[in-house]
Amino acid sequence: MNPITLIARKEAGELLMSGRGLAWLLALSVIMSVLSLLLVSNTELSLLDNAQVVYMVMGTVTALGALLAVVLGSDAVAGERERGSLMPLLLAPVTPSQIVFGKMGGQVAGWVVMYLLSLPYVWAVGSSGQNLTQAVAYLALFGTPVVLGFGFLGIALSARLRSVRSALLTSLITLMLLASPLLLGPSLRQSAIGKLFDAVNPFSAAVNSFDSVVIDSQPLAMQINRLAISLVWLVLTAVFAIRSVRKMEI
């Protein structure tokens, strides 16, 4: 069996079969249930329209996915180092790239489970409106590179900073900075700085694409630039992670 598959299976097993993984899924379910309940209530009171509610759920799922990715990524190398299991992995006939992509395989499994878990909530808040199918597809298309990019970033920082705590703190700050479009008001986002930030920020690209497709019903052709930003983010973080693991000191 390919080393990437072997490491990925181990990572996925550790995540999904462990108490930590189950606790994460339970927490996600509670957050999504509360959020959905609040949003559906707002829809019933006509405070928000159906499309806006779906858009908010998509942004929240992406943010939670990115949060899971940075937590797992930060532990991926530094955590193994702290537990003494990194050295045997580095001494196995496995390349740094295989270690990184194997670790990422575990994160992909976590993201897939999270995505599947979020679908009933997306359906619950958006079933009575339009664009539900597009919402589900775009959450996968744009959410996946953004989330996995944060996973790669976590792995890179975990390899460079040698401590889970430092890697997690740095990854979380980066996530908060990039996810700030979710918190910015419309006027700030229309300013020059807001526009520049939106133009290069993968998180903005994903959120703006959700907005464009679900609220404004625009086609895929309008999202190519945003998709490119998300993919560039994914590739750059992957390269950063591989270089960091390759240059890592024991």
Place this chain on the structure above:
Amino acid sequence: MLVEISKLKLNLGAHAVLRDVNLTLQKGQIYGLLGPNGAGKSTTISVVTGLRAPTSGSVRVLGLDPAADALHLHSRIGVLAEQAGFYDWMSAGDYLLWVARLYQKNLDKPGIARLMGRVGLDGQSPAPIDTYSRGMRQRLGLARALINQPELLILDEPTNGLDPRGRREIHDVLLDLSVNQGVGILLCTHLLDDVDRLCTRIGIIAQGRTLLEGSIADLLSAQRAAVRYRLRVEAGEAAQQLPAEITLLARAGDWWHVEIASHIEPASAWRKLLYSGIRIDEIHREGGGLEELYLAVTEAKEAA
């Protein structure tokens, strides 16, 4: 030659960690790498295993350059690091099966069970590693190091945390690997008793330099370090009759603590002792020559 290190230097930033390390290890040999804490033993191992590239000097392991051919090298060596970490949520059997697949080895469950039995972990397979004692983790670490049938085994404190029976069992495994299978073993330890029992060749390093390297017999002979023994003699024997080769250090009832210079063949010393009329019931070797040699060399370095 399995390992050949010559004039190895390694700088980490501005700090010179290894200044002049030399080491040669042949097939079937057990080599003891000794030195005080912080001497550079673990760093030397990290260079030998290709985890660090040397600043200068020559390093060949199994004929390969470890820094350039790390992947190929890793498939042919086994390493037990000082801090033996595992995936504690797995059972030992599942973990070893996972490691075997990582090494592309087609080991089945009976093969894993045999390997575990070899290091004294029989019947432990279903228990998660989390429940293992330190000694059991050491044994599991050794099983992991043996999983790819390595040509070279690098062991950092392999008998740490083992009880006397466990140590003996691990010694037997290592001797079998070395003598019967021709595996070269680089043993990094502070336990001179392990070195005394297992190694034929040693290297002592301090402050990143090899101070002494060679076969134990030659080094002891060259240093003229004395070897200590504990003898149990017949009650009432008088120590005045001791031959000149044997120095009496202490006496407690029937037990005598004696010292013999390393260049003197112990058998001839005992023969002279018997000829002088002293009847011996038991002879035990105590640390002795190797310990003296180690202390003399490292103390001289510290003084310098």
